Amino acid sequence: MPTDSSTITVLVLDVFAFLAVLAYASFESRHRLRGQRPAPIKTHLDEKPRQNSVKPKA
DSSP: OOOOHHHHHHHHHHHHHHHHHHHHHHHHHHHHHHHSOOOOOOOTTTSOOOOOOSOOOO
C-alpha cells in the first residue's frame, strides 16, 4: 500500500502540533506554580504534643 507524500507530511505536522501543545501546557503549569505562593502544609509534626487526657487509675 503506497503512501502519499502529503499523507506523511500531514502525519508529521500532527505529531509536531501534539508536541507543541504538550510543551505549552508544561510551560503554563510551571509558570502558574511560580506565580502562586502555596500555603505551608501543616503536619502532625508541627503541632505541640497533646497531654494524655486519660487519668491513670489509683
